Amino acid sequence: MKMIFILHPLGALLLSPLLLGIVNRTKAFFAGRKGLPLLQAYYDLARLFQKSAVYSRTTSWVFRAGPMVGLAAAMTALLVLPIGGGAACLNFTGDLIFLIYLLGVMRFFTVVAALDTGSAFEGMGASREVQFSILAEPALLLSLLAMGEIGESAIDSGIPLPHLSLSGIYAGLSFSAWMHSGTVLLLAASALFIVLLTENARIPVDDPNTHLELTMIHEVMVLDHSGPDFAMILYSSAIKLWIFGALLAGILVPVRSGDFLLDGAATLGGIFLLPIGIGVIESSMARLRLLRVPQLLSGAGVLAILAIVLVLKG
Amino acid sequence: MRLILFSLMIFCFSGICSFFFGKNPRVANMMGAGGTVMGALIGLVPASIVLWTGRIAEFQRSWQIPYGSFSLKLDALSAFFLLTILILSAIAAIYGCTYLWDYRNRKNLGASWFFFNILVASMVMVVISHNGMLFLMAWEIMSLSSFFLVTFEDEIKSVRQAGWIYLIATHIGTAFLFVLFILLAHRCSSLDFTHFIASGVNGTSLTGTAFLLAVIGFGTKAGFMPFHVWLPEAHPAAPSHVSAVMSGVMIKTGIYGLFRTLSFLGRPEPWWGWLLIAVGLTSGILGVLFALAQHDLKRLLAYSSVENIGIITLGLGLGVLGLAVNQPVLAVLGFGGSLLHVLNHALFKGLLFLGAGAVLHATGVRNIEQLGGLIRHMPWTGTLFLIGSFAICGLPPLNGFISEFLIFVGAFMGMGLSDVSLSSIGVIAGLAAIGGLAAACFTKAFGIVFLGEPRCTPALPVHEISWSMRLPMLLLALGCLGIGLLSPWIISAMNPLIGNVTGLLINDIDVHLAVIVLPLQRITALSCFFVLILASLILLRRHLLSGKIPGQSCTWDCGFLRPTARMQYTASSYAQPITTMFGFFLQTRQTIHAPEGLFPARASLHTHTDDVFLKRLFHPLFHGIHRLLLRLHWLQQGRVQIYVLYVAVTLLSLLIWNLR
Amino acid sequence: MELWIDALIVLLILTNLKLIGSSRLSACIRIVALQGVLLGILPGLVNPDQMTLRAILLSAITIVFKGMVFPWLLLRSMRTSSVRREMEPFIGYSTSMLISVGLLALAMWMGGRLPLPIPLKSPLVVPLSLFTIMVGLLAIVSRKKALSQVLGYLVMENGIYAFGLALALKEPLLVELGTLLDVFMAVFVMGIAIFHINREFDHIDTDLLSALKG
Incomplete structure (x- = not known):
C-alpha cells in the first residue's frame, strides 16, 4: 500500500465540512443573500466540541453511543472509497457491500438513538428514515454494479484491481466507457443522484432547514443531541455527503490519465462542483410531499434495474 | 462414533430420569438440563473432529424392521449440523433451568425436560442416520416431541390451537417425505442412503419429481413460504428456550434434509436453482414484511426465522445453480x-x-x-x-x-x-x-x-x-x-x-x-x-466532557413541556409507512375510531395483520376439503358391523384386482 | 450510432414506466404522444440504409398520428368528460411499477429466446416491443377509466409497431396503414363511447359498466 492512498481519507476528513458551506453559499446566492461564511461548518464544529451536553432523563447509553458509532462507521467507510480512478486504501471484491452496510450501521444507530429519547417526533423521523432506506439501498447497490459491469478490468500499478470492488469499478470508467455505454452510465448516475439526495436529507426528499419538526426526516432524529454528540453527527453527515459526492463525481468526471494526482484533482473538482448542483436544486425546487418520496425512490430503483439489465443484455 | 452413541444414551437416560423425578422440580431440572449439557459436550468431540479432518465415521447394525438398517454416518455435513444443534441445545438447556423454575408449582417440569431431551436426541439422529427408515422415524419423533413442548401451557386455548396447526403441518410435510423415500427406494430397491447415492437416480425423469417432493416436504419443516404457517403459531406458544431451539436448529433440519437429498439426485438442473431462489426471495421478503407488522415479540421473531430461512435458501439456490451450469x-x-x-x-x-x-x-x-x-x-x-x-x-x-x-x-x-x-x-x-x-x-x-x-x-x-x-x-x-x-x-x-x-x-x-x-x-x-x-x-468524548457537568432535562417535544409516555411513537406507527407501502401483500386490517368534535374524548387505532397464506390459501383449502368429505358422511354409520364390511370389501376387491 | 439507438430504446422503456406509474391523465396522454414520436424516429436510426421514401412516409405518418392527432383527440375527450386523474386503479402505482419491472425482465428473457428470421441491429428492439405490448395490456387490465384503457390500447399498438420494425420493414405499407386506420377507428369509436357514457352516467368508470348487465 502506497502512502499516497492515505491522502484521500485524510483529505476527506479535512475538507468534508466545506461541502456544507458550499451548499449554503450557493443557496444564499440564489436567494440574493450574502450567506454564511464558507467555513461556517468548521466554526460550528469547533464550538460544539467545546460545549457541554444536555441529556434527556429518558435516554440510556444507546443515545450516547449513537453519534460515536455513526462517526466511526463513516470514517471507516472512507478507507474503501476510491477517488476517481485512484484506488482506495483497501480494495477487495465486494467492498461496495461493505460500504453500503457501514452506512447501514450508521443508520441503525442513528435510528435507535432517536427511539431512545421516547419523543414522538424522533420516532416519526426514524420511521421515515428506515422506510426510505429500504428503497434506496437496492438502488445504490444495483447502480454501482451496473457500472462495474461496463468498465474494463482495471490495473493499478501492476496489480489487477478486483473487478467488482469500488476501486475496480471506478478505475474502469473512462471517457471511452461513456462513449460506448453512456446510456447505462446516465441511468446509473441518475439513480445514484436520487439516492444521494435521499441519504443526505436534501430537497426534494427532506429539507435540512425547515423549522417544522413534523415534516423533517433526518434532522428530527437528532433534535435531542447536543454538544460534542451533535458535533459528531454534523461531522459524520458531512463525511457521508463526501462519500456520495465521490461516488457520483467518479462517474461524471471520468478523467483517467493514470496519474493518481491528476485524476484525484479532477475528481476533487467534481466533488466540489456537486454541492453547487445540490444548492441549485434546493433553490429551485420545493420538497416533495412525503407520500411522493417512495415513488421517487422506486423510480431510482427502476432506473438502476434498467441499467443493470441493459448492461447484462447488451 | 462411539461417543455419539454415548451422548445419545445420555440424552435418553437423563430425559427418562427427569420424567420419573418430575414430582421434584429441582431434581428434574438438574437431571434434564445437566443431561443435555453433558450429552452435548460429549457429542461435540466427534463432531468437531469430523468437521476438522473431513474423515467420515460410520456405524452399522442390522435391524429387524423391514427395509431398515441401523446405519449411522457422520460426514462433514452431518457434523456441521450436529455442531449447531448441540451448541444451541446445551445453551438453551442452561437457560431453560431458570426459565422453567417459575412454572414449578403449576407444571410437571419432568415431562418438559423429557421431551426436550428426546427432541435433542431425535435431532441428532436425524442428521446422522444413513437409512431412510431410520431417518423418517427420527424425523417423526422430532416432530412429536416438539409438539409436546409447544403445548407446554396447554390450559391456554391459543396454545392448543397452535399445537394442532403445527401437528397437522408437520405431518403433511412428512407425508411428502414418505412419498419421496418410497420413490427413491423403489428405484434403488433399498432405503439405505449409500444405495441412493451409488445406484444413482440421476438422469431419469424421477429426479425432478423427487426434488419437488423434497422441497415441499423439507420446506414445510424449514418454513418456506407458503408452508410456513405453523411457525408464527408454534414459536410464540412454546416456552422461550424451546422456541430458541426450534427456531434456531429444528427448522434447520429441513435445510439439512434438502442438502442431503440433493446429494442423492446427482447433477442438478438449472430450474432447481431458479425454483429455490424464487422460494428464497418470497420467504425472505414476505417473511420480514410480516415480521415488521407483528405486535407480539415472539411472533415477530418467528416470522423473521422465515426470512432467514429465505436467505439460507437463496444461498442454496445459487449453489445449486452453480453446480447445474458448471460454475x-x-x-x-x-x-x-x-x-x-x-x-x-x-x-x-x-x-x-x-x-x-x-x-x-x-x-x-x-x-x-x-x-x-x-x-x-x-x-x-x-x-x-x-x-x-x-x-x-x-x-x-x-x-x-x-x-x-x-x-x-x-x-x-x-x-x-x-x-x-x-x-x-x-x-x-x-x-x-x-x-x-x-x-x-x-x-x-x-x-x-x-x-x-x-x-x-x-x-x-x-x-x-x-x-x-x-x-x-x-x-x-x-x-x-x-x-x-x-x-x-x-x-x-x-x-x-x-x-x-x-x-x-x-x-x-x-x-x-x-x-x-x-x-x-x-x-x-x-x-x-x-x-x-x-x-x-x-x-475523545470522555475527554471533551470531563470537567463539565452534562445537563439533565426532559425530552424535547417541540415546545410541549410535559410529554407523557403515552405520547411516544408506537410500534404500529413506526411500521405504518412500510406496511402501507406493501399493503398489497400484507392486507393489514385497521380499526379506526377517529377523534371527533372540538374536544375529542376517546380515539383509537388498532391494526392486525393476519397471515395471508393461512387466511386466503389454507383456510379455504381445508374448508373445501372438509365440505367435500362431508359428502362422504353417509359412510360413517357408527356401527361396527358396517365398518368390518368396508374392510372386508376392500380386501376382497384388492385380492380380485391382484388375481385378475 | 448504437449508443443513440440504445438511448432511444431506454427512453421508450422509461415512457412505458412513466405511463404505468403516473395518475394524471393529461401526463399519461403526453407521454404516449412522446412515445409515438420516438417510435417514429426509431426506424431512421435502426435501418438508416433502408430509408426509402416509403419508410420516411411511414415514419412521418406515425409521428403525425401518434404524436399529434391521437393525443389531441384524447385531450379533447378528457376535457369534455372532465376527468383529470385515474382514481383508485385496481393495482396501485407503486405495485404497477414493480410488476412492470418484472415484465421488463420477462421481456428481456423472452427476447433472448425468441427465434428470429433475421439478425437485428440492436438486441433490445424485440424486448422493447414485447415490454411495450405487456405494459399496454397491464394498463388495460388494471385501470378503471375508459381513457386509460384507450391509452393502454395505443401503447399496445405501439409495441406491435416496434415489433414490425424489428423485422426490418418487411411488411408491406398497406398492412401498416391498415393497422393505423384500425387504431384510428378504435380511438375514434372509443372517444365517442366515452363521450356518451359520460353524458349518460356522469362518469367514465368502466368498473361500473358491470351494473348494466342483467
Whole structure:
C-alpha cells in the first residue's frame, strides 16, 4: 500500500465540512443573500466540541453511543472509497457491500438513538428514515454494479484491481466507457443522484432547514443531541455527503490519465462542483410531499434495474 | 462414533430420569438440563473432529424392521449440523433451568425436560442416520416431541390451537417425505442412503419429481413460504428456550434434509436453482414484511426465522445453480454462505428468543406496544438483545454480515453468465431489500421494547434476569462477535464441509475460496479499525466532557413541556409507512375510531395483520376439503358391523384386482 | 450510432414506466404522444440504409398520428368528460411499477429466446416491443377509466409497431396503414363511447359498466 492512498481519507476528513458551506453559499446566492461564511461548518464544529451536553432523563447509553458509532462507521467507510480512478486504501471484491452496510450501521444507530429519547417526533423521523432506506439501498447497490459491469478490468500499478470492488469499478470508467455505454452510465448516475439526495436529507426528499419538526426526516432524529454528540453527527453527515459526492463525481468526471494526482484533482473538482448542483436544486425546487418520496425512490430503483439489465443484455 | 452413541444414551437416560423425578422440580431440572449439557459436550468431540479432518465415521447394525438398517454416518455435513444443534441445545438447556423454575408449582417440569431431551436426541439422529427408515422415524419423533413442548401451557386455548396447526403441518410435510423415500427406494430397491447415492437416480425423469417432493416436504419443516404457517403459531406458544431451539436448529433440519437429498439426485438442473431462489426471495421478503407488522415479540421473531430461512435458501439456490451450469465458484460461495448462515442464524436467533424470553420472564408481557424503557432496568438483556438485533440485520462487524457477504459475492460472480444473470440480480436486489427491511424490523423490536419510557405501568416490578439466564445469552453474543471477527479462518476451515456438499476436490475449493478469503481478511482488518476508531471516539468524548457537568432535562417535544409516555411513537406507527407501502401483500386490517368534535374524548387505532397464506390459501383449502368429505358422511354409520364390511370389501376387491 | 439507438430504446422503456406509474391523465396522454414520436424516429436510426421514401412516409405518418392527432383527440375527450386523474386503479402505482419491472425482465428473457428470421441491429428492439405490448395490456387490465384503457390500447399498438420494425420493414405499407386506420377507428369509436357514457352516467368508470348487465 502506497502512502499516497492515505491522502484521500485524510483529505476527506479535512475538507468534508466545506461541502456544507458550499451548499449554503450557493443557496444564499440564489436567494440574493450574502450567506454564511464558507467555513461556517468548521466554526460550528469547533464550538460544539467545546460545549457541554444536555441529556434527556429518558435516554440510556444507546443515545450516547449513537453519534460515536455513526462517526466511526463513516470514517471507516472512507478507507474503501476510491477517488476517481485512484484506488482506495483497501480494495477487495465486494467492498461496495461493505460500504453500503457501514452506512447501514450508521443508520441503525442513528435510528435507535432517536427511539431512545421516547419523543414522538424522533420516532416519526426514524420511521421515515428506515422506510426510505429500504428503497434506496437496492438502488445504490444495483447502480454501482451496473457500472462495474461496463468498465474494463482495471490495473493499478501492476496489480489487477478486483473487478467488482469500488476501486475496480471506478478505475474502469473512462471517457471511452461513456462513449460506448453512456446510456447505462446516465441511468446509473441518475439513480445514484436520487439516492444521494435521499441519504443526505436534501430537497426534494427532506429539507435540512425547515423549522417544522413534523415534516423533517433526518434532522428530527437528532433534535435531542447536543454538544460534542451533535458535533459528531454534523461531522459524520458531512463525511457521508463526501462519500456520495465521490461516488457520483467518479462517474461524471471520468478523467483517467493514470496519474493518481491528476485524476484525484479532477475528481476533487467534481466533488466540489456537486454541492453547487445540490444548492441549485434546493433553490429551485420545493420538497416533495412525503407520500411522493417512495415513488421517487422506486423510480431510482427502476432506473438502476434498467441499467443493470441493459448492461447484462447488451 | 462411539461417543455419539454415548451422548445419545445420555440424552435418553437423563430425559427418562427427569420424567420419573418430575414430582421434584429441582431434581428434574438438574437431571434434564445437566443431561443435555453433558450429552452435548460429549457429542461435540466427534463432531468437531469430523468437521476438522473431513474423515467420515460410520456405524452399522442390522435391524429387524423391514427395509431398515441401523446405519449411522457422520460426514462433514452431518457434523456441521450436529455442531449447531448441540451448541444451541446445551445453551438453551442452561437457560431453560431458570426459565422453567417459575412454572414449578403449576407444571410437571419432568415431562418438559423429557421431551426436550428426546427432541435433542431425535435431532441428532436425524442428521446422522444413513437409512431412510431410520431417518423418517427420527424425523417423526422430532416432530412429536416438539409438539409436546409447544403445548407446554396447554390450559391456554391459543396454545392448543397452535399445537394442532403445527401437528397437522408437520405431518403433511412428512407425508411428502414418505412419498419421496418410497420413490427413491423403489428405484434403488433399498432405503439405505449409500444405495441412493451409488445406484444413482440421476438422469431419469424421477429426479425432478423427487426434488419437488423434497422441497415441499423439507420446506414445510424449514418454513418456506407458503408452508410456513405453523411457525408464527408454534414459536410464540412454546416456552422461550424451546422456541430458541426450534427456531434456531429444528427448522434447520429441513435445510439439512434438502442438502442431503440433493446429494442423492446427482447433477442438478438449472430450474432447481431458479425454483429455490424464487422460494428464497418470497420467504425472505414476505417473511420480514410480516415480521415488521407483528405486535407480539415472539411472533415477530418467528416470522423473521422465515426470512432467514429465505436467505439460507437463496444461498442454496445459487449453489445449486452453480453446480447445474458448471460454475464451481458459484457453488462454493452459495453453499458456503448458506451453511454459514445456518450456524449464524442459530446463534443470533437463539440469542433473540432467549432475550424475548427474558422480557417475558421479567414483565409478563409479550405485546410490544405495552413495553418500553426496559434497558434501564435490564441493562444486560437490553445490550445483548441489541447485539442480536445488530447481527440479524447483517451489519458488520458481526456474523450476519459474513454469510450474507458470501452470498452477495457469489451472486456477483453469477452476473453475466447466461442462465444465471437474472437470478443473480434477483438475489442481489432481494438481499439488499431484505437487509433494509430487517433493519426496520429490528430497530422497531429493540427500540420500542427497550428504549424510551414504559408505555404501560408494568404489573410487577421489572428486574434484571439472573446470571444463569444471562450467561447463555452472553455466550451466544460472543459467538456472533467471534464469527464476525474470525471469518477468514472459519471459512477456510469449512473447506471439507463444502467439499462434502459440492463434490469438488479440496484443492479446487481452496482456489475458489481464495476469492473470498482475502476480502474477508480485509473486512476483519476494517472491522478492527472500526472498533479502534470507536474506542478513540469514546475516549475523545470522555475527554471533551470531563470537567463539565452534562445537563439533565426532559425530552424535547417541540415546545410541549410535559410529554407523557403515552405520547411516544408506537410500534404500529413506526411500521405504518412500510406496511402501507406493501399493503398489497400484507392486507393489514385497521380499526379506526377517529377523534371527533372540538374536544375529542376517546380515539383509537388498532391494526392486525393476519397471515395471508393461512387466511386466503389454507383456510379455504381445508374448508373445501372438509365440505367435500362431508359428502362422504353417509359412510360413517357408527356401527361396527358396517365398518368390518368396508374392510372386508376392500380386501376382497384388492385380492380380485391382484388375481385378475 | 448504437449508443443513440440504445438511448432511444431506454427512453421508450422509461415512457412505458412513466405511463404505468403516473395518475394524471393529461401526463399519461403526453407521454404516449412522446412515445409515438420516438417510435417514429426509431426506424431512421435502426435501418438508416433502408430509408426509402416509403419508410420516411411511414415514419412521418406515425409521428403525425401518434404524436399529434391521437393525443389531441384524447385531450379533447378528457376535457369534455372532465376527468383529470385515474382514481383508485385496481393495482396501485407503486405495485404497477414493480410488476412492470418484472415484465421488463420477462421481456428481456423472452427476447433472448425468441427465434428470429433475421439478425437485428440492436438486441433490445424485440424486448422493447414485447415490454411495450405487456405494459399496454397491464394498463388495460388494471385501470378503471375508459381513457386509460384507450391509452393502454395505443401503447399496445405501439409495441406491435416496434415489433414490425424489428423485422426490418418487411411488411408491406398497406398492412401498416391498415393497422393505423384500425387504431384510428378504435380511438375514434372509443372517444365517442366515452363521450356518451359520460353524458349518460356522469362518469367514465368502466368498473361500473358491470351494473348494466342483467
